[in-house]
Structure formats: C-alpha cells, structure tokens
Amino acid sequence: MKNLKQVQVDDCSYMALGSESCYLHSESLSRFFIGRAGGGILKSFLLVIFSLFFFTNLSAQTQNSDNLYKKPLADVLKEIQTRFKVQIKYSEPQVKDKWVNYADWRFRADVDETLENVLKPLDMKVNKEKPGVYKLKEYEYYRWEVQDGWAYLDSLATKYHDKASWEKRKAEIKPELYKALMLSPLPAKINSKPIITAKRIFDGYSVENIALEILPGVWINGSLYKPLNAKGKIPVVLSPDGHWEKQRYRADCQFRCATIARMGAMAFSYDLFAWGESMLQFKYEDHRRSLAQTVQTLGGIRILDYFSSLKETDTSRIGISGGSGAGSHSI
Known part of the structure; x- marks a missing residue:
C-alpha cells in the first residue's frame, strides 16, 4: 500500500x-x-x-450506497467528454459545489441521453452548438420545443368553444396577471412631460425619439415613426425590441418601422428594461431580475396611455408585435 x-x-x-x-x-x-x-x-x-x-x-x-454514489459534477462532465469524445463548455462557477447522485448509473450508450440523465436532476441542460460541442446552461424554463407548445395550445383550445366562455376566462385571468406582476394596484402616473427630440424627415415618414417617465426617475425610451401627410386618425403598432445586437437602432428594425409608417400607421420601437438605451440607467444584471418583467410591463402600459392621449391616434386600431424577449412582452 x-x-x-x-x-x-x-x-x-x-x-x-x-x-x-x-x-x-x-x-x-x-x-x-x-x-x-x-x-x-x-x-x-x-x-x-x-x-x-x-x-x-x-x-x-x-462511493457507496451511504453517500448515493455521488461524484462532483465537474468530474462527471470530464468523464463524459473522455468517454464520448465530445467537448462541453462550462465555467467553474457553474459546476462549483454541485454533485451528481448515482453518477455512474446515469451513463448510457448515447451521449445526449447521458447528459440529460446527469443534468436534469440539477435543473441544468446543454445546448448543442455543433456536432460534438455542447455548452452547459441552467434549465431554460421559458424555452419549449415547438411541438410541446402546439400540444399545450391544442389542449387549451379544447376548453373554450365560444366567445362567451373565452371572455369569462379572460376576465378571471386578467386581475391575477396584475397581481403576479405586482401591478395591482398600478403605481400612480408621473405628471412629467415626455422628452421628445427634434423630428427628422425621411422618404415618406418622420422619426423622433421619445422618453417617458414611468416611475420617479425611471424612463422608457423609444423611436416614433410617423407617416408624412397622413389624414384622419392613425393606427398605432407598438414594436418592443428583443434581444438583438444594437437593439432598436439596428438596420432591420428601422426598415420595418419605416415601412409600417409608409403604409400609414405610427410605429413605436422601444427598448426592453435594462437593455439597449435603458442601460444608461441600469446594469445588464437588472435585466435578469424578476422585477424586470414588472417594470417592462408597466412601461408598455404607460406607452399605451401616451398614444391613447394623442388626438391623431385611432384608439380602435392599436396593435403590438415583437420577437424574442419582445415576443413574450407582446403576449
């Protein structure tokens, strides 16, 4: 020995x-x-x-049954990489103080099944970046497979067969949503005037930046695209921006809003909370906090209030459209 x-x-x-x-x-x-x-x-x-x-x-x-045959997660990931000849990207904080019970019994002939067996009890997963390369992630509760989403929507569709029953359910859910977002009751409106930049004229539309104070000292910022020479009431399309580089100032976002304005509607493109121009006031970490959804929703409500107060707005035709994080906000 x-x-x-x-x-x-x-x-x-x-x-x-x-x-x-x-x-x-x-x-x-x-x-x-x-x-x-x-x-x-x-x-x-x-x-x-x-x-x-x-x-x-x-x-x-x-390792024995007394300690549930546990191994450090870092060791298990190294063993998976060696056995299956793959690369798993992760940082030390992600695996620190994490243990895998019955570690050796979770291995299967297939690497994907092995990774699921090992990581699922820890509320973790991997994203497959390319063949043989994985990246360790926390469990993404908000990300569903497409077929799972459709299956859930189909199950909901079986519950309501007419508009009356749907409206009844809507009336039950709406106040609960406000409670869940800590917006019941809503904070008092701020009486400050919006900050509006000088109007810039382009081919068939104009653009001006607007900042609205939604809480004392907290502003939501956006760009208003308006059709030139519009007559009568104008519909509005709210366009919250998602998690893309350059946020609402990227080219495709400006093209989309400009096109909406040329078609005769006002388009308002605005940033998510603690994202884009909002990061002049807040850090990126604030965007990941649960309260971000509350502030973001309040911002959308105050934007709706603002456009509803404009005399040129057709309040019967106000819509919203967004992708990525702005897609969930639109819903």
Missing part, C-alpha cells in the same frame, strides 16, 4: 496511511487500547469511538 508507515506506540504497532485515515492490525489495535495491564471501560469506549471515526472517514472517501 502506498504511503504506509510503521508506527510504534507503547510497544504496540499500527499502520498509518498518510494523515487522513489509518488501518490498524486487529491484534495491535487491541493491545494499543486495552493494553497489557488489563482492559477497562474507558479503553473499550475509546476503541469504539476510534472505530467509528475510522469507518466514517473511510466511507466519506468511498
């Missing part, structure tokens, strides 16, 4: 393995505690205590 050394204690020898645990020959163990001078209750008690310590220490270092 590696690192074993002989130790002499009162003419009684035992074997020590490093400094962590020890193995004592049974006869030497008895002689050490009971001694040649005769046994005793105290010495017998010490023998029991030492034995318990020894076996507890040994058990802690060994």
Whole structure:
C-alpha cells in the first residue's frame, strides 16, 4: 500500500496511511487500547469511538450506497467528454459545489441521453452548438420545443368553444396577471412631460425619439415613426425590441418601422428594461431580475396611455408585435 508507515506506540504497532485515515492490525489495535495491564471501560469506549471515526472517514472517501454514489459534477462532465469524445463548455462557477447522485448509473450508450440523465436532476441542460460541442446552461424554463407548445395550445383550445366562455376566462385571468406582476394596484402616473427630440424627415415618414417617465426617475425610451401627410386618425403598432445586437437602432428594425409608417400607421420601437438605451440607467444584471418583467410591463402600459392621449391616434386600431424577449412582452 502506498504511503504506509510503521508506527510504534507503547510497544504496540499500527499502520498509518498518510494523515487522513489509518488501518490498524486487529491484534495491535487491541493491545494499543486495552493494553497489557488489563482492559477497562474507558479503553473499550475509546476503541469504539476510534472505530467509528475510522469507518466514517473511510466511507466519506468511498462511493457507496451511504453517500448515493455521488461524484462532483465537474468530474462527471470530464468523464463524459473522455468517454464520448465530445467537448462541453462550462465555467467553474457553474459546476462549483454541485454533485451528481448515482453518477455512474446515469451513463448510457448515447451521449445526449447521458447528459440529460446527469443534468436534469440539477435543473441544468446543454445546448448543442455543433456536432460534438455542447455548452452547459441552467434549465431554460421559458424555452419549449415547438411541438410541446402546439400540444399545450391544442389542449387549451379544447376548453373554450365560444366567445362567451373565452371572455369569462379572460376576465378571471386578467386581475391575477396584475397581481403576479405586482401591478395591482398600478403605481400612480408621473405628471412629467415626455422628452421628445427634434423630428427628422425621411422618404415618406418622420422619426423622433421619445422618453417617458414611468416611475420617479425611471424612463422608457423609444423611436416614433410617423407617416408624412397622413389624414384622419392613425393606427398605432407598438414594436418592443428583443434581444438583438444594437437593439432598436439596428438596420432591420428601422426598415420595418419605416415601412409600417409608409403604409400609414405610427410605429413605436422601444427598448426592453435594462437593455439597449435603458442601460444608461441600469446594469445588464437588472435585466435578469424578476422585477424586470414588472417594470417592462408597466412601461408598455404607460406607452399605451401616451398614444391613447394623442388626438391623431385611432384608439380602435392599436396593435403590438415583437420577437424574442419582445415576443413574450407582446403576449
């Protein structure tokens, strides 16, 4: 055995393995505690205590049913990479202090099934970036497979067969949504005037930036695209921006809103909370907090209030459209 050394204690020898645990020959163990001078209750008690310590220490270092055959997640991921010849990208904080129970029993012949078995109990998953390359992620509760989404929508569709029953359910859900978002009651409106930049004229439409104060010192910012020479009431399309680079100032967003304006409607493109221009006031980390949904929803309500107050707005024709994070906000 590696690192074993002989130790002499009162003419009684035992074997020590490093400094962590020890193995004592049974006869030497008895002689050490009971001694040649005769046994005793105290010495017998010490023998029991030492034995318990020894076996507890040994058990802690060994995989067995007492510790659910657990292994550190980092070790399991390394073993998966070696066995299946794949790469798994992850950071140290993601795996720190995480353990996998029954680790070896979770392995299967297929790498994807193995990863699911290992990570699902930890509320984690991997995204497959390309063949043989995975990235470790926290469980994305908001991301469903397309077929799962359709199946859920189909199940909801079976519950309501006419407009009256649908409207009844809508009336029940709406106040609960406000409660869940901590917007019941709504905060008082801020009486400050909106900040509006100078209007810029383009081919068939104009653009002006607008900032609305939705809470004391908290602003939501957007760009208003309006048709030139419009007559009568004008419909409005709210266009919250999603999680794209350059946010609402990227080219495709401007093309879309400009086209809507040329078609005769006002388009208002605005940033998500703690995203885009909102990051002049808040950090990115604030965007990941649960309160972000509350502030974002309040911003949408105040934008709706603002456009409803404009004399040129056709309040019977106000819509909303968005993708990515703005898609969930639109819903």
